[in-house]
Amino acid sequence: MSAVLDQHGHAAPHGEHRGHPSGVMRWITTTNHKDIGTLYLWFSFIMFMVGGVMALVIRTELFSPGLQWVDPDFFNQMTTMHGLIMVFGAIMPAFVGFANWQIPLMIGAPDMAFARMNNWSFWILPFAGALLIIAFFVPGGAPGVGWTMYAPLTVQMGIGMDLTIFAVHLLGMSSIMGSINIITTILNMRAPGMTLLRMPLFVWTWLITAYLLVAAMPVLAGAVTMTLTDRHFGTTFFNAAGGGDPVLYQHIFWFFGHPEVYIIALPAFGVISQVIPAFSRKPLFGYASMVYATSAIAILSFIVWAHHMYTVGMPVQGQLFFMYVTTLIAVPTGVKVFNWAATMWKGSLTFETPMLFAIGFLFLFTLGGFTGLVLSIAAVDIQLHDTYYVVAHFHYVMVAGALFSAFAGVYFWLPKWTGRMYDETLGKIHFWLTMIFFNVTFFVQHFAGLAGMPRRIPDYPLMFETWNRISSIGAWGFGLSQLLFLYVVLKAISSGAKAPEKPWEGADSLEWTHLPTPVPHHTWETQPVLH
Amino acid sequence: MQRSSARSAATWAVALLGAAYGGLALGLEWNLQPAVTKIASDIHGLHEYVMIVVTVIFVVVFGFMFWSCYAHRKSKGHKAEQFHENTTVEVIWTVIPALILVVIAWPATRVVVAQKDASTPDLTIKVTGYQWRWGYDYIKGEGEGISFISTLTTPREQIEGRAPKGEHYLLEVDNEMVVPQGRKVRVLTTAADVIHSWWVPAFGVKQDAMPGFIRDLHFRAEKTGVYRGQCAELCGKEHGFMPIVVRVVTQDEYSKWVGERKKAMAAAADDPTRQYTFEQLKSRGEKVYAAHCAACHQASGKGTPPAFPPLDGSKVVTGPKEAPLAVVLKGRPNTAMVAFGRQLNDVEVAAVVTFARNNWGNQTGDLVQPAEVQAARR
Numbered sequence: 053m054s055a056v057l058d059q060h061g062h063a064a065p066h067g068e069h070r071g072h073p074s075g076v077m078r079w080i081t082t083t084n085h086k087d088i089g090t091l092y093l094w095f096s097f098i099m100f101m102v103g104g105v106m107a108l109v110i111r112t113e114l115f116s117p118g119l120q121w122v123d124p125d126f127f128n129q130m131t132t133m134h135g136l137i138m139v140f141g142a143i144m145p146a147f148v149g150f151a152n153w154q155i156p157l158m159i160g161a162p163d164m165a166f167a168r169m170n171n172w173s174f175w176i177l178p179f180a181g182a183l184l185i186i187a188f189f190v191p192g193g194a195p196g197v198g199w200t201m202y203a204p205l206t207v208q209m210g211i212g213m214d215l216t217i218f219a220v221h222l223l224g225m226s227s228i229m230g231s232i233n234i235i236t237t238i239l240n241m242r243a244p245g246m247t248l249l250r251m252p253l254f255v256w257t258w259l260i261t262a263y264l265l266v267a268a269m270p271v272l273a274g275a276v277t278m279t280l281t282d283r284h285f286g287t288t289f290f291n292a293a294g295g296g297d298p299v300l301y302q303h304i305f306w307f308f309g310h311p312e313v314y315i316i317a318l319p320a321f322g323v324i325s326q327v328i329p330a331f332s333r334k335p336l337f338g339y340a341s342m343v344y345a346t347s348a349i350a351i352l353s354f355i356v357w358a359h360h361m362y363t364v365g366m367p368v369q370g371q372l373f374f375m376y377v378t379t380l381i382a383v384p385t386g387v388k389v390f391n392w393a394a395t396m397w398k399g400s401l402t403f404e405t406p407m408l409f410a411i412g413f414l415f416l417f418t419l420g421g422f423t424g425l426v427l428s429i430a431a432v433d434i435q436l437h438d439t440y441y442v443v444a445h446f447h448y449v450m451v452a453g454a455l456f457s458a459f460a461g462v463y464f465w466l467p468k469w470t471g472r473m474y475d476e477t478l479g480k481i482h483f484w485l486t487m488i489f490f491n492v493t494f495f496v497q498h499f500a501g502l503a504g505m506p507r508r509i510p511d512y513p514l515m516f517e518t519w520n521r522i523s524s525i526g527a528w529g530f531g532l533s534q535l536l537f538l539y540v541v542l543k544a545i546s547s548g549a550k551a552p553e554k555p556w557e558g559a560d561s562l563e564w565t566h567l568p569t570p571v572p573h574h575t576w577e578t579q580p581v582l583h
Numbered sequence: 584m585q586r587s588s589a590r591s592a593a594t595w596a597v598a599l600l601g602a603a604y605g606g607l608a609l610g611l612e613w614n615l616q617p618a619v620t621k622i623a624s625d626i627h628g629l630h631e632y633v634m635i636v637v638t639v640i641f642v643v644v645f646g647f648m649f650w651s652c653y654a655h656r657k658s659k660g661h662k663a664e665q666f667h668e669n670t671t672v673e674v675i676w677t678v679i680p681a682l683i684l685v686v687i688a689w690p691a692t693r694v695v696v697a698q699k700d701a702s703t704p705d706l707t708i709k710v711t712g713y714q715w716r717w718g719y720d721y722i723k724g725e726g727e728g729i730s731f732i733s734t735l736t737t738p739r740e741q742i743e744g745r746a747p748k749g750e751h752y753l754l755e756v757d758n759e760m761v762v763p764q765g766r767k768v769r770v771l772t773t774a775a776d777v778i779h780s781w782w783v784p785a786f787g788v789k790q791d792a793m794p795g796f797i798r799d800l801h802f803r804a805e806k807t808g809v810y811r812g813q814c815a816e817l818c819g820k821e822h823g824f825m826p827i828v829v830r831v832v833t834q835d836e837y838s839k840w841v842g843e844r845k846k847a848m849a850a851a852a853d854d855p856t857r858q859y860t861f862e863q864l865k866s867r868g869e870k871v872y873a874a875h876c877a878a879c880h881q882a883s884g885k886g887t888p889p890a891f892p893p894l895d896g897s898k899v900v901t902g903p904k905e906a907p908l909a910v911v912l913k914g915r916p917n918t919a920m921v922a923f924g925r926q927l928n929d930v931e932v933a934a935v936v937t938f939a940r941n942n943w944g945n946q947t948g949d950l951v952q953p954a955e956v957q958a959a960r961r
Binding site: 071076117119124125130191192193196197198202204205207208210213283291292293297298299332333334335336337338339340341361364365367368371372375376379380382386387389390393394395396397398399400401402403411414415418419422425426429430431432434435437438439499502503504506508509510511512513514515516519540558 | 609612613614615616623625629630633634637641644645647648651652655656657658661662663664666667668669673674676679680681683687688691692694695696698699719741742744748751752753754769772776777778780782784787788789790791793794795796798799803811812813814815816817818819820821822823824882887889890893918919
């Protein structure tokens with residue numbers, strides 16, 4: 053954004069925390085968007101570690117054919133909880149953390165619109181996370197049904213299933229409150245002159261994402277509530293014997309589930325759209341078309357859900373409709389990729405860690421997009437549905453997409469948030485380890501899937517052994533590399549070199565151009581005016 | 584200097600990895616299994632076609648990007664230009680992908696329509712998914728009336744690593760589904776408990792089996808041989824252990840198999856009106872137990888509580904006969920204990936209940952006759 057201000061740097065650092073509690077109470081009672089953003093980010097990192105340990109249990113069991121470490125029941129619990137915790141506990145809160153930190157800074161607002169509700173949206177999360185963990189310690193253990201929680205398998209589970217359902221309810225409440233806050237903040241609290249089409253793209257992607265969340269989360273809540281009443285109160289929504297239909301669950305779940313994919317991906321697109329121009333020293337190419345493409349993706353995401361269900365036995369018209377609209381998503385997504393590449397074209401590129409992660413994102417996310425195109429072809433998907441090909445596909449868009457983008461964002465904004473630089477060499481090592489081990493882990497899974505390995509199995513025929521060996525080695529490398537990330541961040545916070553006022557030459561949104569580094573606890577008490 | 588050496592080290596690492604992948608791929612299964620039906624070979628063709636299209640696009644787009652990374656670096660003194668819009672280019676790269684999609688969608692539509700055309704089959708077989716085995720009922724065409732349950736035969740010792748694994752580890756069953764070569768087979772799928780998915784990769788067919796509903800798929804196998812697949816929908820604890828094995832034989836061999844199978848069925852048919860001795864029931868029950876119960880309740884009868892309770896010392900098992908009979912026949916709602924009433928006949932139920940009541944520490948000393956099972960079914 054080439055926003056022009058009439059005055060500079062006038063967010064004077066007023067007295068920090070005037071009379072506010074300190075210590076633990078500061079964090080429990082905080083209504084400051086920066087504190088809450090920090091809480092979200094740390095919470096998501098902890099959940100990322102918990103979900104990551106589960107992934108390592110899965111990959112360790114799959115290192116060799118046969119049952120070595122865990123029994124099949126526990127294995128199913130691991131796949132279920134790994135998915136739920138990564139999606140709802142790690143990735144989504146990470147981007148809400150970015151939203152909390154960045155949206156007010158980027159649009160010139162002093163804080164989020166509903167500061168107290170903001171506190172609530174965060175503090176619901178640890179309880180939801182705790183319910184998910186407690187599920188392991190109740191009779192019957194955590195549910196072993198997959199993160200998609202398909203009926204009627206859910207009816208066979210113990211009370212761990214009920215705890216999970218309540219956790220999903222809480223997570224949904226948190227997300228909806230957070231989204232309402234984000235929408236209200238963006239629509240009502242922009243600085244004078246910050247018109248919608250001058251907002252940084254990160255803000256745009258979050259505005260659209262927040263609408264997706266408000267529309268999709270209640271649908272999920274409905275689906276799990278119906279599961280709950282089927283389990284305990286004699287309803288038969290998903291039971292044919294009582295006039296229900298198990299496929300109904302899948303329709304409802306995926307009506308939430310597909311927008312959910314973009315709820316995760318769009319904020320990631322937003323971060324990348326800030327990072328790439330900054331390190332190309334060149335404005336984002338096709339800003340307006342980026343906004344339109346993002347909106348188009350969001351709208352399409354509500355009419356493609358049944359492409360997750362090509363094997364349930366839809367009529368041919370259904371297969372064709374969902375195939376056509378699904379392939380259509382490639383058009384706006386392609387526009388975004390072309391725009392990013394064109395932003396780099398004839399720029400003046402440097403390759404600090406955020407840029408490396410952004411390029412890694414671009415490369416691998418596009419690869420995941422292409423396997424998505426392969427899967428969108430209903431005829432081919434019949435072969436690949438519920439195989440490791442699908443596992444590889446969605447890890448390319450979720451890990452190399454969302455996670456890489458989150459790393460790019462952390463490295464990019466950490467100097468602004470803390471006033472300290474991270475260790476560039478270690479950051480680059482973190483990138484390369486992550487990049488290499490990610491591909492070692494997941495690229496081979498395409499082959500296993502093509503050759504016919506189903507997903508969610510604790511043991512497998514001998515012909516898949518080599519792929520699984522490679523994948524498991526990669527997974528351990530990937531997991532351990534993330535400890536380096538923790539070290540880099542802690543080192544930066546505790547003893548990093550002092551960050552210059554403007555660490556990134558090409559960064560041009562308000563927080564870089566008009567706020568001191570590190571940002572004071574309260575910013576934009578007087579709103580800037582853009583001309 | 585240090586930076587460039589780090590970069591070249593990274594380049595080497597990537598190149599080595601690529602070579603390693605390439606080398607491995609030569610000797611390994613890395614593509615779709617060889618096609619045995621028209622549909623499967625159509626899927627192969629479609630997959631290759633889409634892969635070629637996306638690979639070309641990928642190379643072009645990232646060719647540009649990496650050229651940019653190489654040529655437009657600040658360290659080489661490249662100055663950033665400030666253009667940020669070009670309507671012509673933007674229209675072109677919106678329209679061309681849309682056209683490419685049409686070119687992909689056209690052949691894809693043909694295959695989808697063909698996949699869904701299950702009309703005029705020569706043979707119709709109903710496949711029922713159970714936790715965790717498949718039931719096959721030949722319901723129309725040659726072989727009508729044949730019915731059997733197909734269960735994994737890989738021994739637990741191999742799974743648990745106490746014996747070397749066989750060639751068809753996890754892909755072998757006691758009763759294979761047999762179909763004639765070159766005939767159109769329609770498979771109706773359904774399930775008794777939760778959703779399963781019947782999948783034979785070489786045929787290019789996969790169809791979820793929905794409890795309470797009938798769905799269908801069809802195939803015409805062009806080559807004889809044995810084709811193996813696995814359940815593709817998470818269906819609980821033993822999801823990874825319910826393979827599908829289809830033997831495709833010539834028409835003559837098929838007719839012969841039908842004859843033998845029918846004779847064998849007649850000979851082996853259990854007679855529920857007969858009175859069995861304690862020893863007969865107990866030894867039969869041990870086999871039924873191993874095939875249907877041991878996966879959860881364990882050979883030791885100790886189960887894996889709390890999900891799968893022990894039978895050894897259980898008050899239900901050793902109490903009045905009616906209770907264990909009801910559990911076996913009707914299952915326990917809302918738990919993993921499914922109803923076995925449709926999978927097991929009266930003799931098998933009588934045998935397995937007798938076995939459980941008189942094995943491990945359980946010593947009721949009595950036996951259950953098939954006639955009592957018949958009564959309990961009502």
